[in-house]
Amino acid sequence: MLPRLAAAQGSSAVATARATVVTSNIVVNGLSDLDFGTVMGGVATTVLPTDANAGSFLVTGNPNAPITMTFTLPTVLTNTTGPPGTTLPISFGPTSARWLRQQNNPAAGTPFDPSVVTVGRLGPPPRPFTYVWLGGTVTPAPTQANGLYTGTVVLTVIY
Amino acid sequence: MRNLLILAVVIVCLPRALGGQGVLVAPHAIYIDHQTRSESVQLYNPGTEPVEVSVSTAFGYPVTDSTGRPTLHMIESPDSTYPSASEWIQAFPRRVTIPPRRRQTIRLLARPPQNLEDGEYWTRLIIAAKGGQVPVSGVTESDRIQVGLTLEVRTVIALSYRKGNVTTGLAVSNLRAQVVDDSLEIGLSLERQGDGAFIGTLKWQLQNAEGKTQAESDVPLAVYYTLAPRLRFPVGKLPAGRYTLATELVSERDDLSSDVLLPIEPVRTAVLVVVP
Numbered sequence: 180m181l182p183r184l185a186a187a188q189g190s191s192a193v194a195t196a197r198a199t200v201v202t203s204n205i206v207v208n209g210l211s212d213l214d215f216g217t218v219m220g221g222v223a224t225t226v227l228p229t230d231a232n233a234g235s236f237l238v239t240g241n242p243n244a245p246i247t248m249t250f251t252l253p254t255v256l257t258n259t260t261g262p263p264g265t266t267l268p269i270s271f272g273p274t275s276a277r278w279l280r281q282q283n284n285p286a287a288g289t290p291f292d293p294s295v296v297t298v299g300r301l302g303p304p305p306r307p308f309t310y311v312w313l314g315g316t317v318t319p320a321p322t323q324a325n326g327l328y329t330g331t332v333v334l335t336v337i338y
Numbered sequence: 339m340r341n342l343l344i345l346a347v348v349i350v351c352l353p354r355a356l357g358g359q360g361v362l363v364a365p366h367a368i369y370i371d372h373q374t375r376s377e378s379v380q381l382y383n384p385g386t387e388p389v390e391v392s393v394s395t396a397f398g399y400p401v402t403d404s405t406g407r408p409t410l411h412m413i414e415s416p417d418s419t420y421p422s423a424s425e426w427i428q429a430f431p432r433r434v435t436i437p438p439r440r441r442q443t444i445r446l447l448a449r450p451p452q453n454l455e456d457g458e459y460w461t462r463l464i465i466a467a468k469g470g471q472v473p474v475s476g477v478t479e480s481d482r483i484q485v486g487l488t489l490e491v492r493t494v495i496a497l498s499y500r501k502g503n504v505t506t507g508l509a510v511s512n513l514r515a516q517v518v519d520d521s522l523e524i525g526l527s528l529e530r531q532g533d534g535a536f537i538g539t540l541k542w543q544l545q546n547a548e549g550k551t552q553a554e555s556d557v558p559l560a561v562y563y564t565l566a567p568r569l570r571f572p573v574g575k576l577p578a579g580r581y582t583l584a585t586e587l588v589s590e591r592d593d594l595s596s597d598v599l600l601p602i603e604p605v606r607t608a609v610l611v612v613v614p
Contacts (some may be wrong), residue, residue, distance in 0.1 A: 188528040203367065203593055206384065207361030209469065209489030221348060222486075234489055240366060244558065246407055255405045267485065293398070296409045317485050328485045335492040336399075336408045338367050 189248035205240040207336045208325040212315055214273040221321035228277040228312035235312050236334050237283075238299075242307040244338065247302050249278070250293040256317070261326025268318045271332065276313045288312060359389050359469030361436065363493050367537075368446065368463065371600040372429075374502035375448040378383040379463070383436040387469050391436055393416040393429040393444055395461045395497070397422040399535075399562035406525060406568025410462070410494065422497045423459035426450050448499055456502025460562070464492055465493045488546065496560070498535065506600040507531030508561060508587055511611045515583045522553065525568045526607075528561045534600045536561040538589040544573065544611065545582045552576060558591055 213234035218224040226233055238246060250271075258265035277288030281302035291297045293313055301307045313332060362382040370377045382391045390604050396413035397420060416422040430445045468490040512527040524545060531599070541556040553573040559565070587605040590596070 182495055189472065194531065195580075203365035204362060205359060205491045205493055205495065206362040207366075207467075207491040208469075208489050209383070212489055213487040215485035220483060234492065236489065239362075244593065245408070253487070256487070266485070269485075269487075285341045296407070298409075305523050315487075320482055323483055325481050325483055329491050330487050333466075333489050333490045333492060334466075335494060337462075337494040338496075 203241070203331060203338050205236070205336070206239045207334065208239070209334070210235040210237050213315060213319055213332060218319055220319050220323040223316055223318045225316040226314040228275060228288070228290070228314040230314060231264055231314045233285065233314045234332060235283075235285075238301065238309045238311065238336055240301050240307060242266045242302065242304040242337065243300060244307070245271065245298060246309065247337040248278070248297045248299055248311065249335045250313070251335065252293060252294075252315075253327060253330035253332070256328035256330040258326040259329050261324045265326065267328040268324060269315055270318070271313075271315045275315055276311065278311045280309050283310050285310070285312040340563070341585060343444070346370050359385055359387060359467060359489065360491050360537045361389055361465060361467040361493070363465050363495060366495050367594060367598075368495065368497040370446065370448050370497065370499045372448075372450070372454075372499070377446045378445065379444045379464065380441055381434075381436060381467075382441040383438055385469075386438050388438065389436050389467045389469060390433070391442070392433045392466045394432065394464045395424045395427050395429070395468075396464055397424040397460065398462050398494075399460060400565065401563075402558050402568075404569075406566055408565075408567060410471045412462075418606075419459060421459045422461060422495065423427055423448070423450070424461040425604060427499070429463070430436075446497070450499070454501055456533075457506070458504045459499040459501075460535070461497045461499075463495050463497050467491050467493075496548045500534070504534040505532035506534040506536045506589075507602050508605050510585075510587065510605050510607050512566075513585060516610045517573070517576055517607055517611065517613050518570075520533060520572055522571050522573045522583075522611075523568060524571070524585070525566070526585070528559070528565045528567075528587075530561045532562055532600075534579060536587075536589070536602065537594065537599055538587060538602070539591055540569075540585060542571075542583060545584065547580050552581065558593070559587070566611050576613050578613050581613060582608055583611050584608045599613055 257265040273292040276289040276293040279288035
C-alpha cells in the first residue's frame, strides 16, 4: 500500500545510511516599522502592505515548517508629544497583511486579515523564510491635534 | 554545548540582509528531564540595534478549529486536570537587553512539586523582543500630525518536562481526501494515546490505479490531545481516475533529535480518491 514508506520503517537487514542535519531554531525579526509619516487632519491615510513604508517581518526556521501567526493590533495611537490623552484611530482590514515564502516581494504575497489567526509555512531549502507585511489606515479628525502618534504592533509566531 | 553548536550553524545561515529588531531562538523545542531539571535556550540578536527581550511561560497546546486550521489553545489559569508546568518552570534572566550581534543564554530551571506524578508536563516559552525608537520618516515637528508604529515580535516555543516512563500513541480515524483544482486536501482525526504528546510526521503518497506514485509529501504534526487537521498540498493537474491515498504517521522529525521523540509503531491508513 505504501511501499517506499513502509520499507523505511521495516526491520529489513538492508542498512540505509541517512544523515539528518538538525537545524533547530527560529528567528522572528521585525524588519521595518509601519510608518505613516506626516498625515493631514480630516484625511484618512492608508499604507498598503505592498507599500515601501509598510511594516515588515521575517520569520526564519526549519525548512517547510508550519507556523501560526497572530497579530495584536492597536485601535488607537497615542500622541506622545502633544496634548496628553490625545489619540488617533487606526484600523486594519481583511487584506491589510500579506505573507510569502522565500522572497521579499510583497506584491506576490498572499493577502490575509491580520486580526485573524493565520497559518503559514516557511520556505523550502535553501531559503526557509517567510516574509510578512502589514499596512493599515489612520483616520485623523479634522481637528486632530498635532504631534507624534505612536503605538505597537505585536506579531506572535507559534512554532 | 549542543545548543551553542546549533546557534553557530544558524547564525552562519541567516539571511544576509537581516536587520530590524528580533531575536534568534535555539533550540525551538525544549525537553527537560526530571533527573536534570534544567535546560538552556540560546538567544542571538542578529540586528544592528540593541533588543529588549523578556521571557515568560504560559500554558497552551495546539488544537484545530472547525475548519481544520491549527491554532494554539492558551489557558491562562489551568486547573489541576491539565499537565501544566507553567507555574514551576523559571527562566533566568527573565528580562535582558541584548546588544547587536551578541548572544545571551537563558537558563531554565524546573522546581516541580515534590509529589509530582510520572508523566509529561507542558508549557510554552514566550520570548518577546522589541527595539527602541519609533522611526517616522522625516524630522519630528510639533506643528504636524506624524504617525508611526513600532513592531514587537513574540516567539512561542514548546517546552516539555518528563518524569518517569512516558509513552505516546495515536488513534487515526475519518481519513478523507479530495482533489480541488491542482491541490490535494487531506482531512483526518487524530487522538493521542498514552500520557505524552505525539510529536512526529505525517507522510503520504497518492498512487494511481497502476500503483504508480503520482504525488507524495510530509508534514510535521504535534498531537497533545486531539487534532483534526485539514491539510492542502499542491499536486498539479491529475488525470481523471481512481487513486489511493496512503498515509503513515511516524515518530520522526527532521528538525528534532530522535532521542527526544517518544517512539510509536507507524500508524498506516489509506483511502480511495476519485478524480472526476
